Amino acid sequence: MGATLRALRALVLLLGFYLLSLVLLAALIGIDVLVASWGHGPLTVKVGFVTVLLAIPVVRGMLMLRTPKGEDGHGIPVTEADEPRLWALVRELAAAAGTRAPDRILLTGEVNAAVSENPRLLGLLPGPRRLYLGVPLLTGLTEAQLRSVLAHEFGHFTGGDTRLSALVVRGRVQIGRVIGQFHEKADDKVAADRARQERASAKRIAKGKKGKRIDTTGVGATYRTMAKIYTAYGKLYLRASLSTARGQEFAADLTAARIAGRDATASALREIPVLSASHDFYLESYATLGLQARLLPPRGEFFGGFGRLLTARELELAGLRSELPEEPAGPYDSHPPIAERVRRIEALPADGRADEAKGAALALLTDPAGTLAALEDAVLTDELLRYPRAAGWEALLDASMATGLSAAQTPLHRALAQYTGQPATLSALLDVIDDGRLWRVAEQLPLSEVAAASKGRAFREFVRPVLRRSLRTMVLAEFSSRSLLHWEFSWSRPATVRLPGWGSRTEDDGPEAALDAAVEAALADHPDTAQLRALLPPATQNA
Amino acid sequence: MTVLFWILGILAVPTLIFVLWLAWVFLKELFHPSPDDDAEATEAAQAAQAAEKLGLLPAERQNTDFAAPLPAEWTAVLTAVRGGDWRPAADLLAAIGRDWERRSALAYLLADRAAEEDAWLLAWEAERRDDPDAAVVRARSTVILAWKLRGAKTAQYTTREQAEGFHRTLVSAREEITRAAALNRDDPTPYIAEIWVALGLGYPNAEMDKLWAEISSRAPHHYEAHFSALQYWCAKWRGSKRLAFEFAERAAADAPLGSLLTALPLIAHFEHDDSEDTTADNTPEMLARVEAALQDAAAADPAHPRLPELRHLLAFYLHLQDRNEAALEQFKLVDGHVNALPWRYRGDMAGHYCRVRNTVVQAVREPAAAPA
Numbered sequence: 001m002g003a004t005l006r007a008l009r010a011l012v013l014l015l016g017f018y019l020l021s022l023v024l025l026a027a028l029i030g031i032d033v034l035v036a037s038w039g040h041g042p043l044t045v046k047v048g049f050v051t052v053l054l055a056i057p058v059v060r061g062m063l064m065l066r067t068p069k070g071e072d073g074h075g076i077p078v079t080e081a082d083e084p085r086l087w088a089l090v091r092e093l094a095a096a097a098g099t100r101a102p103d104r105i106l107l108t109g110e111v112n113a114a115v116s117e118n119p120r121l122l123g124l125l126p127g128p129r130r131l132y133l134g135v136p137l138l139t140g141l142t143e144a145q146l147r148s149v150l151a152h153e154f155g156h157f158t159g160g161d162t163r164l165s166a167l168v169v170r171g172r173v174q175i176g177r178v179i180g181q182f183h184e185k186a187d188d189k190v191a192a193d194r195a196r197q198e199r200a201s202a203k204r205i206a207k208g209k210k211g212k213r214i215d216t217t218g219v220g221a222t223y224r225t226m227a228k229i230y231t232a233y234g235k236l237y238l239r240a241s242l243s244t245a246r247g248q249e250f251a252a253d254l255t256a257a258r259i260a261g262r263d264a265t266a267s268a269l270r271e272i273p274v275l276s277a278s279h280d281f282y283l284e285s286y287a288t289l290g291l292q293a294r295l296l297p298p299r300g301e302f303f304g305g306f307g308r309l310l311t312a313r314e315l316e317l318a319g320l321r322s323e324l325p326e327e328p329a330g331p332y333d334s335h336p337p338i339a340e341r342v343r344r345i346e347a348l349p350a351d352g353r354a355d356e357a358k359g360a361a362l363a364l365l366t367d368p369a370g371t372l373a374a375l376e377d378a379v380l381t382d383e384l385l386r387y388p389r390a391a392g393w394e395a396l397l398d399a400s401m402a403t404g405l406s407a408a409q410t411p412l413h414r415a416l417a418q419y420t421g422q423p424a425t426l427s428a429l430l431d432v433i434d435d436g437r438l439w440r441v442a443e444q445l446p447l448s449e450v451a452a453a454s455k456g457r458a459f460r461e462f463v464r465p466v467l468r469r470s471l472r473t474m475v476l477a478e479f480s481s482r483s484l485l486h487w488e489f490s491w492s493r494p495a496t497v498r499l500p501g502w503g504s505r506t507e508d509d510g511p512e513a514a515l516d517a518a519v520e521a522a523l524a525d526h527p528d529t530a531q532l533r534a535l536l537p538p539a540t541q542n543a
Numbered sequence: 544m545t546v547l548f549w550i551l552g553i554l555a556v557p558t559l560i561f562v563l564w565l566a567w568v569f570l571k572e573l574f575h576p577s578p579d580d581d582a583e584a585t586e587a588a589q590a591a592q593a594a595e596k597l598g599l600l601p602a603e604r605q606n607t608d609f610a611a612p613l614p615a616e617w618t619a620v621l622t623a624v625r626g627g628d629w630r631p632a633a634d635l636l637a638a639i640g641r642d643w644e645r646r647s648a649l650a651y652l653l654a655d656r657a658a659e660e661d662a663w664l665l666a667w668e669a670e671r672r673d674d675p676d677a678a679v680v681r682a683r684s685t686v687i688l689a690w691k692l693r694g695a696k697t698a699q700y701t702t703r704e705q706a707e708g709f710h711r712t713l714v715s716a717r718e719e720i721t722r723a724a725a726l727n728r729d730d731p732t733p734y735i736a737e738i739w740v741a742l743g744l745g746y747p748n749a750e751m752d753k754l755w756a757e758i759s760s761r762a763p764h765h766y767e768a769h770f771s772a773l774q775y776w777c778a779k780w781r782g783s784k785r786l787a788f789e790f791a792e793r794a795a796a797d798a799p800l801g802s803l804l805t806a807l808p809l810i811a812h813f814e815h816d817d818s819e820d821t822t823a824d825n826t827p828e829m830l831a832r833v834e835a836a837l838q839d840a841a842a843a844d845p846a847h848p849r850l851p852e853l854r855h856l857l858a859f860y861l862h863l864q865d866r867n868e869a870a871l872e873q874f875k876l877v878d879g880h881v882n883a884l885p886w887r888y889r890g891d892m893a894g895h896y897c898r899v900r901n902t903v904v905q906a907v908r909e910p911a912a913a914p915a
């Protein structure tokens with residue numbers, strides 16, 4: 001299909017959206033007229049009210065002519081003077097792809113690179129172009145891979161993909177937005193209804209009656225029906241425009257392979273899902289580690305640590321790269337599956353450019369460390385930025401673990417508090433164990449059906465894992481509250497606890513093993529807390 | 544108006560007749576309940592009466608814990624441990640000594656108690672450190688505990704908590720098995736317990752072969768060992784139909800008469816037979832297997848603790864092969880205890896046993912009652 005034909009189809013589909021909206025409006029007006037001519041005052045008012053409510057999202061959808069400006073996104077705008085080498089690279093690649101270089105470059109905090117253009121006059125005139133470039137992407141890619149990613153993005157502009165697709169995208173966005181509005185309204189209504197029912201139910205309970213089950217099915221059904229009409233059209237729309245979208249991805253991949261080399265392109269395609277998953281993991285397990293303790297990593301490290309993680313887990317990542325994510329693309333996904341794209345690129349003849357530009361892409365920046373620090377100011381919320389900084393990753397880990405342990409409420413805490421009627425403390429627990437009443441406490445634990453039905457040894461065996469975990473946590477919390485605990489930080493492994501007296505570093509006779517053995521002895525059928533008491537810091541023993 | 548009454552009256556007559564008939568039927572049933580029409584139920588009741596006349600017990604009086612009555616001494620020992628006294632158990636195990644068949648059986652029964660509550664066993668272990676008898680009961684009890692944690696349902700209906708407890712406990716049992724085996728090097732019992740670890744942890748066949756070498760060098764024709772290993776080789780656990788039959792046939796062929804291992808091919812057949820009719824149970828092979836088992840049972844020591852298990856199987860297959868009189872002979876010898884194959888897998892094992900037994904009784908009675 002030629003470009004003109006594609007544009008024509010996109011236009012027809014977009015017009016179809018307006019036609020659908022007009023038909024719906026006409027139907028709503030028709031209902032009003034019908035009811036009004038039929039008479040019956042209050043009904044007319046009510047129906048009129050409902051139709052107006054339904055018409056609002058439709059009209060709003062029609063009036064929103066402009067494609068919504070993609071959130072400008074938080075990032076650092078960099079000028080040619082700031083980053084001459086990056087700009088030179090970008091210009092070179094745009095030229096090689098046969099398109100205009102962007103007007104602005106924004107460095108962001110995501111694993112993503114995107115070129116956006118806000119075309120004017122329904123995409124007939126070009127608008128300002130922006131390049132969004134994720135710093136974590138620069139951290140994880142080599143220069144050659146970055147070239148390939150950028151070449152792919154510029155490849156979309158060759159042949160006017162994006163300008164034509166402005167129409168397609170507009171339609172997609174607009175339909176999506178209308179559907180979204182209807183669902184939002186329906187959700188609001190459901191929430192309001194739920195709140196009302198909950199209030200009513202609370203009243204019934206207050207009066208000593210049984211609370212009614214809260215049921216909101218059917219609420220907001222009119223809104224959902226409207227959404228369904230648009231969804232149906234949206235599906236048609238997507239199906240018609242998807243083959244184009246996927247074809248354009250393949251074409252952009254070919255451009256990237258031509259400009260940046262086959263191997264760099266294939267490896268970049270393999271790398272990005274891995275980077276994306278690793279970055280999620282990094283944010284979750286490292287960068288935001290101290291949030292509970294209201295601490296941030298040292299300045300520059302919030303994004304800077306990602307590079308260290310990648311280096312430390314190189315072996316693990318190599319395994320991930322070699323296996324391609326095989327999940328089938330959804331029927332409405334505009335991107336073909338990565339595996340398919342990699343296969344197509346790797347099937348190209350070798351171009352002998354395997355060893356180009358192996359250096360890290362981050363080195364393209366004038367002052368990588370300065371950029372990583374500045375990015376925090378641009379991306380993190382003000383509230384977060386006000387948190388104090390830890391002295392280092394080790395200190396961050398220690399602080400956050402200490403906070404976590406001091407707040408820990410294990411199932412055993414709750415069971416013990418329930419059994420004794422006192423706040424749960426370790427020394428109280430040890431006394432209960434010595435009295436031979438641990439299994440009475442265990443009966444207060446949340447139990448599965450099978451565990452609750454079991455007796456004797458089987459029961460004890462069922463509750464032992466949770467007892468073991470809880471008691472261990474309680475003991476560690478005891479050490480931690482006396483600042484006797486140290487955690488070993490690692491970029492490649494989960495944090496490991498280090499008890500006082502850790503020095504021999506042999507797994508079998510260190511304090512670690514002693515702790516495990518002592519916990520085990522305290523929970524045995526014939527419990528013995530002496531070992532555990534001996535291990536604990538003196539203050540607890542006297543308690 | 545009168546016309547209307549006439550019409551209503553005429554319509555009321557059949558309704559009235561119907562109501563009266565219903566009332567009559569109701570009253571009749573109330574004072575003279577008609578015998579249940581269900582011919583099958585009548586027959587079953589007659590069969591049950593006939594069985595009772597022969598001195599066979601009704602389902603509710605069948606013991607579902609064992610396959611046969613325990614020796615009085617054993618019952619006393621089990622009662623004693625329940626009360627916390629382990630000494631009679633220790634004495635009895637010591638007295639049994641190297642009678643491996645009895646040792647493994649008694650160790651199992653004690654371990655089954657210890658899997659519920661093991662205070663007495665802990666006391667025994669505390670007083671006699673490194674007692675091989677306590678060690679073997681300990682090892683077996685942990686294996687049994689693991690299977691209790693798992694529950695009797697198929698893997699699909701076993702919860703994650705159950706599966707994890709099962710696995711963890713089986714793993715911890717291995718250490719105890721090794722210890723028990725080291726304390727009494729001639730005893731095959733710890734290795735027999737390990738077969739059930741092999742089932743649960745899914746030992747590869749090569750591991751099982753090694754384990755089997757340990758057992759057969761100590762007790763080449765041990766019934767419980769063979770029974771357990773056959774479970775491992777069954778298709779539902781870690782083997783296949785072919786492997787199970789291979790194992791069973793070889794064991795039966797190599798064993799001397801009276802060792803009861805002729806039960807194995809019957810069990811292999813029972814475990815892999817999904818057919819609805821009795822064709823598969825009447826093949827020349829099956830006829831020969833049953834015949835061999837009859838001779839085996841006749842030659843066995845009448846006090847062999849496993850003989851009743853073979854008789855239960857024989858009774859079932861003799862019936863399926865229409866040798867009801869021979870089947871009845873076996874039923875008479877084992878009646879009263881039903882925890883054995885082929886009944887054991889049923890939720891209502893006593894009911895199942897009695898239904899089959901009563902059918903046999905009826906079948907034996909009928910040709911006798913009919914004029915020649």
